[in-house]
Amino acid sequence: MEKYNFTEAEDKWQKKWEESGIYKAQFLKDRKKFYVLEMFPYTSAQIHMGHVRNYTIGDVIARFFAMNGFNILHPIGYDAFGMPAENAAIKQKIPPKEWTYKNIGTIGRQLKKLGISYCWERELATCDPEYYRWNQYFFLQFYKKKLVYKKLSLANWCPSCNTVLANEQVVDGGCWRCSSAVEQKELSQWFVRITDYAEKLLDFSGIKNWPERVITMQKNWIGKSYGCEVHFSMPELKKELTVFTTRPDTLFGATYVVISPRHPVVKEILAKSRLKKDIESFLARVRNQNITVETTAKMEKEGIYAGIDAVNPVNSEKIPVWIGNYVLLEYGTGAIMAVPAHDQRDFEFAEKYGLPVRIVIKDPEWETVPEKLQQAYESEGAMINSGTFDGMGSAECIVAISKSLEKQGKGKQTVNYSLRDWCISRQRYWGTPIPIIYCKKCGAVSVPEKDLPVILPEDIEITGKGESPLKNSNRFLHCKCPECGGDAERETDTMDTFMDSSWYFLRYASGDTKDKPFSKDEVNYWMPVDQYIGGIEHAILHLLYSRFFVKVLNDMNYLNFNEPFENLLCQGMVIKDGAKMSKSKGNVVDPEKVIQKYGVDTLRLFILFAAPPEMDLEWAETGIEGAWRFINRVWAMDSNIRNYTDTDKNNGDVSVEKLINRTIRGITEDIRKEFHFNTAIAKMMEFTNGLHRIIEEQASSKEKLVDAWKKFIKLMAPFIPHTCEEMWEIHGNRQSVFNESWPAVEEKYLKDEESSVAVQINGKVRGRINIVSGSSEAMVMENAMKNPDIFKWLEGKTVVKRIYVAGKILNLVVK
RNA sequence: GCCGGGGUGGCGGAAUGGCAGACGCAACGGACUUAAAAUCCGUUGGGGAUCACUCCCCGUGAGGGUUCGACUCCCUCCCUCGGCACCA
Secondary structure: OOOOOHHHHHHHHHHHHHHHOOOOOOOOOOOOEEEEEEOOOEOOOOOOHHHHHHHHHHHHHHHHHHHOOOEEEOOOOEEOOOHHHHHHHHHHOOOHHHHHHHHHHHHHHHHHHOOOOOOHHHOOEOOOHHHHHHHHHHHHHHHHOOOEEEEEEEEEEEOOOOEEEOHHHEEOOEEOOOOOEOEEEEEEEEEEOHHHHHHHHOOOOOOOEOOHHHHHHHHHHHOEEEEEEEEEEEOOOOEEEEEEEOOHHHHHHOOEEEEOOOOOHHHHHHHHOOOHHHHHHHHHHHHOOOOOHHHHHHOOOOEEEEEEEEEOOOOOOEEEEEEEOOOOOOOOOOEEEEOOOOOHHHHHHHHHHOOOOOOOEEOOOOOOOHHHOOOOOOOOOEEOOOHHHOOOEHHHHHHHHHHHHHHHOOEEEEEEEOOOOEEOEEOOOOOOEOOEEEEOOOEEEEOOHHHOOOOOOOOOOOOOOOOOHHHHOHHHHEEEOOOOOOEEEEOOOEEOOHHHHOOHHHHHOOOOOOOOOOOHHHHHHHOOEOEEEEEHHHOOHHHHHHHHHHHHHHHOOOOOOOOOEOEEEEEOOEEEOOEEOOOOOOOOOOHHHHHHHHOHHHHHHHHHHHOOOOOOEEOOHHHHHHHHHHHHHHHHHHHHHHOOOOOHHHOOOOHHHHHHHHHHHHHHHHHHHHOOHHHHHHHHHHHHHHHHHHHHOOOOOHHHHHHHHHHHHHHHOOOOHHHHHHHHHHOOOOOOHHHOOOOOOOHHHOOOOEEEEEEEEOOEEEEEEEEEOOOOHHHHHHHHHHOHHHHHHHOOOOEEEEEEEOOOEEEEEEO
16 A cells, blocks of 8 residues: 655645635625634744644634635735844854845745745734835824833833843843843833723723633733822822822731832932932932842832921821832822822732831731731721721722812812833834924924835944934934924934734735725625734733724724724643743754654644643654554555445445544534534544444445535534545546535434433442333333343442433432 | 643543443564564553462542442632633
8 A cells, every 4th residue: 555645646636726726815895704813923034843733723714714604804914023133143244134035935935835825925023114104104194093102111221232122032031131230211102001001901891702812911001900099298298199009908007118119209208318328328229229120029128207297187197208119100199198008019018118007997816916927918897097997898898088178179079090101112123114304493204105115225234233223214213394494403213113014914904005094895794803822922912902903993994893903812822841832941852844744634643632722742753653554544545445345235234424424523513612623623534434434344325425525524624624625536527626615414324223321329330221212211121120230330229310411311319 | 810621550541321542653572584673463551369260459630428339510729721811
């Protein structure tokens, strides 16, 4: 028996698919559509196993829905802007554009080898000026609506390289290139006002099926909390200080307030305070503490008395104002009231600096003497030391105290979000230039739409040092003001690449894009994406920004839907030797090598079989061998079936019909329900095992056998497309198997005349009996009593209870 | 610390209130072969009884509960992998 020649078949079918344009998306308004999308790849050197898994899952879904009568859009493109291109430029002296397009070439070739059913006509790269001009266009539309603005914000700064660093470029508090200590520097940067949409983004009602954890992560990220703003007066400054708290019930227990070192009032304090020198040296020390993830957690809480007091509005008590490094300017009002008795952080801070503690909520299990308090009591209880509120429950006091403050104009109930506005400024080269011109006379002026795109210059050397690289291009930097015609300079920041990926799915959905970002009609037809597939690492940012974009564009009437991705599948990682495949771990398996040795269908089959899509997948070379064996078994079986000879004994047998119909039903359900391709493939294996027996025993006529086999080829086609096309052709078909429709279940073959019922005694299986379908409970019982295996357990006992689940189980409770 | 996923044979995994371990891998035995590879057939959770057909006990991270019946539902705990983290 000859082995399946995968190289020949794969080349042949990939070519045929390309020539026939079978996967080309067609805008057909009256047909039901299905948009399958995998997160587009970043243009690093080549694709890895994680990509193969992602795209294979998408491909099975696309092919399955196509065979089920849907009009399919299944596009691909490249996330082509970003830092690694600049790193390559620094290290290898290759211009970012050259590096990127070289990689696009490699990845494109690799993707084509995977034989995915992509509509290549809609391929895009975000670094193409015809793409990024629309980033600029959207920026300007948002600018008009005041959804983008400029403000001062902190950035990581390397004083030696004289450059801004991304968070991931800060390693152990130092610069990744030169290890100098990283400082925080205030820069004027562009922000998108995503906080305006916080409430809309919390509404997930337009989403059909997303992993629960992704929704939870987004909700936590947005971080809505109900609370109260309280105004404390500062007599020395003749000013009010507003704090935000979620626990107004503890207001009587506030023994000091703390403000962020970057709070605007700090300047005024410095002007007035007798402790000016001490505060300045404290600020100098704290200011350079960088705020990357690792360091924030370890950072010691520190503070200093500001030398002035604040007056608590509920009891007119004077309490000290402190400046503390643990208070964030960006959250709430940048100032807090500290209640050490009922907040663990405040408790620790108070202990460290010997600040007073006052208990205002009674812990039912603990004493109410401050000196004896071991830790803050953060739960509910009865109010004490709180004036007229004493005796009330603390939960009702949250509302009562807020309302009382509101009435006196000393505070108000508010809602707070931890979501911050989206900083889109990057002081880098390889990104979309921000279309703003600075004129001494006219200020910040938008580039007129007719002048878009603002093209990224290529006469730039990337060094990784100095400020924004675009400042080095005179041709780029200097321009005329569009308003007054005078000398002006361009904005030299580029946009965050999340801007690119926030709408690429709309561009894909649009065939006609000469003079607009996308065609409204076509986008309204294809969108939302019916199935989006990608890694969990994009659970928050990419998915949140895309949702935001769609909501804004909906409000601006560019489109008429509210969510970009109705269904989301987050596939698990590819693991080898207990760790995620990665270059640094040295455990990568190159997909191309596997394809060379076994063919892409084998690789697909293994990946789909080894685990359900959402779980991590353990790479196993022996598993690949198993997949390869299965494909060859199928290949051999195909020729056995073609060479099968009829005998006269097999005419009435329906076992092959039963088998194929059971398989059709099982596989269809496994795909439909949760994309559990692993169990679908198990059912294919069960089918071949069963069919093998039928062939050996010559239990079926040839006609029925061939008929079942052809249906089986269709069932396998989404999984191993090349192999199935080849077999489909050998069986005399001229058209692609993907023009066929998915086999339908013939219910009449699934009604079993006999079924086996397990008989339990006190919940333990003691025997099995075969019954005629539809037997009554009494008949089953009678049958069971006749069975010696069961009878012996009943001797000398009485049956006190009988549970019968039709056709499945009979449980007898005996004493 | 908070939130979430997960824990089932030697391994990947099935079964989500009704016969635990489908399907595959690995291992072992057999057939074919001069031999090997490939292929095909068989066995395979642990323990025990039996010449044998077979039969019994234990078993889904640990302990408890609900139920005629629990991998599945509830409570307590342990381990593990992710995410977030001074959010006031």
